[in-house]
Amino acid sequence: MTPAELSQSLFDIVRTIVDGRRAGFPEAPEVSLTPADVVLERPKNRDHGDWASSVAMKLAKPLGLNPRDLAGEIAVGAASINGVASVEVAGPGFINLRLDAAAAGALAKKIVESGASYGHGILYAGVRMNLEFVSANPTGPIHIGGTRWAAVGDSLARIFAAQGGLVSREYYFNDHGAQIDRFARSLVAAHLGEPAPEDGYGGAYITDIATKVVEGDRGELASLSREELQEVFRSRGVELMFGEIKQSLHDFGVDFDVYFHENSLHESRAVERAIARLRELDHIFEADGAIWLRTTEFGDDRDRVVIKSDGDAAYIAGDLAYYLDKRERGFERNLIMLGADHHGYIGRMMAMCAAFGDEPGVNLEILVGQMVNLVRDGKPQRMSKRAGTVVTMEDLVGAVGADAARYALSRSSADSQLDIDLDLLTRRTNDNPVFYVQYAHARTASVGRNASAAGVDHSGFAPELLDHETESALLGGLQEFPRVVLQAAELREPHRVARYIEELAGLYHRWYDNCRVIPLGEEPVTDLHRSRLWLNDATGQVIRNGLGLLGVSAPERM
Template structure:
């Protein structure tokens, strides 16, 4: 019995028990009120719920009294073997072997759909991530967001949302001028400007610009810089897109910042805010009254010299997203942007939207590479920063993506290259991928022995390791829904490691194929289905992380 079906059955029993005492309370109940959890100690049963503690006060009973009443109702549900009241009113539920084991066949039947839900159905979400300046290769912070952002998009999608992956192309501002000056200096064989960009990639881009522009010798000054700016930015961005593609990350929209300023979008955003009464003028500048929405100071939108301030682009871009029909705009930023959150939320509220609902900002912390116990700080191409290519060259795409996504993105992350290069259980991605490959080895051996799962009997899966493995498989949909809701893909990675551990223990304890010339028994067929179900869930989870699921290792 899967947890959704069990929760629905429990909800019906709770509703019936509460109806006579408080009809309003009964009518307002939902599956979420059941709050099923897996007990840490499996001796306490297969599932536990605190629903009695949650509802007792509303209907005038003690939690323990309500729990005892519900225990009788729950015990009558088909597939439930026993229900025990624990502590002040917790309910521990144990399923019959057949009800628990039936999940294996259900997972095989659902295939790639297992784990999905419709919690976010009807929501249109714009997810903006990476958005590295087109002035150099993607550094490790951007690489972390590439892995986490792509996994989050997959989680939101499998939870029913319509998701657009968007990359904000920063092609407007002083950093582009500095990039162009750096290219010109490389072209002329001059030292890198004091505020410019260094690294071999600058020389490489400059050489490629020379190869594509035949008239550079006739240009000078501003014209030469503009030529290198126009061609160099495009070449750099082509490199960034290729790096992302090689990393398994693809965007639906590449939005150019420059378009906001050239299309009149900035003026439209200011006009909208002026209509709402939040724009004022002072000292010759145009201001947004963000202090009315929790910001620590009001923000200049247009400077006294007529130049648009940085926040003007944010205003226009947010309004553009909302006008494109997105209910939620999620932006993933690096730790150095933490100070922007308050003003961005004030901006959201100024437009009449709800901060942290219509606009959500996720902050990611730093990533450090370590090898032989020492930090890795230099790049072959980029000089003083370590890039996406450096990490991928060292450990491969799968290990890189998994390592970046398996820890909470709001904490600093140290990646040990020596561990990720190992083909052993010390390497988390190898451990999970090996478990998946082992399920396929089990299937190949079973095929050779004539064990095809055709005589599946759920009630035969009674070994303790089978109960634990089935319990882990049952958790997957809840983990997926929780990871999507909390915007925390690392929960999927940690679940996969626990599932892999449960599978390896089961593999050591239970045979799928008969010994020697012994005949094939129904239990072998049943275990074959359990192995296949485990492989399916491992595959589904790895896919959510953008990591491959090899059949052989």
């Protein structure tokens, strides 16, 4: 029995009780009840059963009942649910349910038969979602902060898709503004053998890009003025740098559906159209020769200049046009992932969303991530030669590999600062979390191969035989996966998946140490061995599904 099936059965019982209460006492207040009110949770103490519900405490007051009395009434009905072994009322009104072995064990077969779809849900079924992340300026390699967003953002996109979301991964290509001018001047200086401009970019990568820009040149560049030379290096240099960024992301397992060019907003007059829309909504005013957006009406600390008095567009002008463009492309939910240094942008962005008549937090969400430090021997690392003092994606992947890098960056809450121990991530020991989980998966594959060689197959399944305490614990862990994926999607926290599969790996290793799938010696193959093979394969499937949501491989041999 799955948690969803048990929850639905319990909901039906509670609804019957509520409807009966209303019929017997017409003067009783109306009580709204949805399946979401009947939440099942895993008790921290397994002695309290397999599942617990606090629904009686939620509904007792509206129904005018004592919580324990209502819990007792629900418990009587719950005891009749097929597959429920026992029900008891605890504390102020908790309902603890224990499944019989057959009902609990049946999950193993369901998981294997569901395959890659186990854990999927319908939270965002059919919802068009735009997830914008990384979006580093095309003026240098992706630094370690952007690498964290690449791992977290891609994992979040996979989790949304697992909940039915129609997800578009988008990279906002900042190819308009002063930073591109500085980048072009830096390339020209490197080409001419001059020091980098005071406000420019350094590092060996600038020389690398400058060299590539002039490859194949037949002397045409020598005849150009400084200004003309800068335009050539701007055009070719940005294209080459962005090509390297795309390749680095691809090697990291991250590919985007859309690469949106900021410059296109200005060339297509999208900024003017956005201002016109806001003017129609009476949120635009003019003062001191500038055009302003009245964001204070929507909670911002001050109104924002959109077009400066000299006629140049302020930074927010691009944001207005870009957001409107996303909405016109049909995206109902737009999520933007920013670094901690952009925290001050949240207020104005949410005010912008509201000014367009949308709902902040629904049509637009801003996720903020904290810094990442690489540590070796307890000391911060500055290991990049190519990019100067900046630690890049290539540095991290080169040091520990893409799998370990992605896993390490995804397994902690993105809104907390993260220290990554490089020495730990290169160890093939259980101290290394990605090794620990991948090894558990490889072990399930090894058990499957050895079982096949010993004649153990899936021809028989007797779930009631899966009654060892480690089997009950492992089945309980497997039941949790759909709920974990749902919470990861709701809370935008992929690290919940990583922490879950680490716990599941521990449950599996303990089960492996106590329960044999393969007969000893001349012992005959029994339904117990076959049933345990189903449980073994179910565990491998769930670990594989979890790693897949994080964009990490699930090796079958290690």
